[in-house]
Amino acid sequence: MKKVSVIIPVYNKGPFLDKCLESVVNQSYENLQIIIIDDGSNDESKEIIHSFLKKDKRFIFIEQTHGGVAMARNRGIEAADGEYLIFLDADDELKKDYVELLVNHCRECQLVVCGLIERDYASQKIVNKIRLKDDKINCSQYSKIFNKPNYSIFSLPACKLFSLSIIKKNGIRFTNQQFGEDSIFVLNYLSKVTSISIIDECAYINNLVPKTLSRKYVKDIDLQLLNILKQLRKSFPTLDEESWNFMLCRSIKLALFNAVRPGFKSFIDECKKLFNNSTYNNIKITSNLGTKDTIVVFMFKNRLSIVLFLIFKFMSHSS
Numbered sequence: 001m002k003k004v005s006v007i008i009p010v011y012n013k014g015p016f017l018d019k020c021l022e023s024v025v026n027q028s029y030e031n032l033q034i035i036i037i038d039d040g041s042n043d044e045s046k047e048i049i050h051s052f053l054k055k056d057k058r059f060i061f062i063e064q065t066h067g068g069v070a071m072a073r074n075r076g077i078e079a080a081d082g083e084y085l086i087f088l089d090a091d092d093e094l095k096k097d098y099v100e101l102l103v104n105h106c107r108e109c110q111l112v113v114c115g116l117i118e119r120d121y122a123s124q125k126i127v128n129k130i131r132l133k134d135d136k137i138n139c140s141q142y143s144k145i146f147n148k149p150n151y152s153i154f155s156l157p158a159c160k161l162f163s164l165s166i167i168k169k170n171g172i173r174f175t176n177q178q179f180g181e182d183s184i185f186v187l188n189y190l191s192k193v194t195s196i197s198i199i200d201e202c203a204y205i206n207n208l209v210p211k212t213l214s215r216k217y218v219k220d221i222d223l224q225l226l227n228i229l230k231q232l233r234k235s236f237p238t239l240d241e242e243s244w245n246f247m248l249c250r251s252i253k254l255a256l257f258n259a260v261r262p263g264f265k266s267f268i269d270e271c272k273k274l275f276n277n278s279t280y281n282n283i284k285i286t287s288n289l290g291t292k293d294t295i296v297v298f299m300f301k302n303r304l305s306i307v308l309f310l311i312f313k314f315m316s317h318s319s
Contacts, residue, residue, distance in 0.1 A: 001029070001030070001031040002031065002082070002083040002084065002103065003031050003032070003033055003081070003082035003083055003084075004029065004031065004032055004033070004082045004083070004084045004085070004086060004099055004103065004161070005032075005033040005035060005076075005080035005081065005082035005084070005085045005086070005164060006024055006032055006033065006034045006035065006085075006086050006087075006088055006099075007035050007037070007073055007076035007077065007080065007085065007086070007087050007088070008020070008021075008024070008034070008035065008036050008037070008076075008087075008088045008089075008090055009037050009039055009069045009072035009073055009076065009089070009090065010036055010037065010038050010039060010041060010045050010049065010072075010090040011038075011039040011040065011041055011045075011066065011069070011072075011090075012041045012042065012043045012045060013041070013043075013045055013090035013091050014041075014043040014044035014045045014048060016090060016091035016092075016121070016207065016209070017045055017048045017049070017090055017091075018048055019093055020088065020089075020090050020091065020092060020093055021034075021036075021048070021049075021052050023093040023094045023095075023096075023205075024088065024094060025052070025056055025058075026096055027094065027096060027097075027098065027099045027100070028096055028097050028099075028100045029097075029099035029100040029103060032058050032082075032099065033058060033060065033080065033081060033082050034056070034058050034059045034060065035059075035060045035062065035076045035079050035080060036049055036052075036059060036060070036061050036062070037062045037063075037064065037072040037073070037075050037076050038061070038062070038063045038064070039064060039066050039067060039068065039069065039071070039072045040063075040064065040065050040066030040067075045090075046063075049061060060079055062075050062076070062079060067176075068176060069174075069181075070173075070174035070175060070176045070177070070181045071174075071176060073087065073157075073174050074173045074174055077164075077167060077168070077173065080164055081164075082164055083163070083164060083165070084102075084103065084106065084161050084162065084163065084164060085161075085162040085163070085164045085167065086099065086102070086160065086161055086162070087157040087158055087160070088158065089158065089206075091121070091207050091209050092158065092204065092205055092206050092207055093205040093207065094203065094204060094205065095117075095203040095204075095205065097203065098114075098203040098204060099161075101114065101199065101201055101203055102114060102160075102161035102199075102203075103161065105161075105197045105199050106161055106197065107197075108195060109136070109193075109195035109196055109197045110163045110166055110192075110193035110194065110195060110196070111160060111161070111162060111163070111189070111190070111193050111195075111196045111197070112160065112161040112196075112197045112198075112199065113132065113153060113154065113159060113160050113196060113197070113198050113199070114132070114153075114159050114160075114198075114199050114201050114202065114203050114204065115129065115130050115131040115132050115153065115159065115199075115200070115201060115202035115203070115204075116129070116130040116152075116153060116156075116158070116159050116202055116204050116205075116206055117129055117202045117203075117204065117205045117206065118130070118206050118208055119205055119206065119207055119208065120207075120208050121207040121208060121209050127208065129202045130149065130152055130153060130202070131200060131201075131202055132149070132150060132153060132198050132199070132200060133198065133200055134198065134199055134200040135197075135198040136195065136196070136197055136198075137195075137196050137198065138194055138195055138196070139190050139191065139193060139194065139196065139236075140238075142236065142239055142240050142243040143240070143242065143243060143288065144198075145190070145243075146239075146243035146246050146247055147243075147246060147288060148246075148290065148293075150198075151246070151247075151250070154186060154190075155182060155183045155186060156182055156186070157182050157185060157186060158204050158206070159203075159204045160186075162189060163193075166189065166192050166193065167189065170188075170192050172185065172188050172189055172192070173185070175227070177224050177227065178218055178219075178224065179218045179221055179224045179225075180224045180225060180227060180228045183228045183231075184227060184228055184231045187228070187231045187232055187235045187236075188231060188235060190235060190236075191234075191235035191236065217258060217261045217262060218258050221254065221255050221258045221259075222255050222270065222273050222274060222277070225251040225254060225255055226251075226277075226279060228247075228251065229247060229248070229251060229279060232244075232247055241284070241286065242286045242287065242288045243288075245283055245284050245285075245286045245288070245289065245297075246286075246288055246289065248279070248280060248283045249283065249289060249293050249296065249297055251280075252274060252280065252283070252296065252297075252300055253293075253296060255270055255274060256270060256271070256274075256308060256312045257312060257315070257316060258270075259271075259312075260309065260312040260313055260316050261316070264309060267305070267308075267309045267312070268305050268306075268309070271303075271305040271308060271309075272305075274300070275300075275303055280300070283297055283300065283301065284297075285297050285298060285301075295311070296308070296311070299311070
């Protein structure tokens, strides 16, 4: 049974941490190295971690002053010695057979990807399942990665079984930026592998918690999204036009969703920055875009800022 290293960064996750760690300890696949990196927590997180350290020898505990999730994950990568590697957020959970499921599908491939369960933490009700279709692909099949249902999973370090040797051999690490460090890491990894196994199972539980980073306003998000696009071009220089347009549209939508939160002036300022950025000048309406995305791209190409504001304001209230 090959060892799997599990990396869990923790920063003030006390209310969620017990269930998270229980979901790892109770995995049907037992040959685990469980690496917890405390990123300077000042709540009850450390006490909970120490309670698990006492009863399970598979845990490794690393402490650091608060430096962010990217630094914490990188510390975990350095400490990992398994053949495979998975990432888990401290407010999320794994189904009991998560690791076993991924390992069983890791034959002659360097990455295994599964689906995701989105659960409202307060009510414990499942609000969404992102399910992928069973498939074996290579990284030049861009359309099977860069599309709306699949890239929502491919952009995350979660829901995946990585090869630790590929990560260490190529020096793949998380970059220290507030938004998009996950996507940059995965894109970098994808450029180093030849075969991917996609499985039709939702085994990672993403707890939807108010006020988490992914739901906060991000300053200078346009610059951070450009870093993702730069990594995309670097990783896949032969990327086809449809996949590139999909990623451009995705970046525009993320920037505008972020900008609509503070209000109208913030949104208009963000539109001006995007309109004047040469990266987005050649975005096209391609057949792989759905109806809503086609409308957004049309409005963007015609620089209809006020109409875009009304659209994103409506979508932000209905999401």
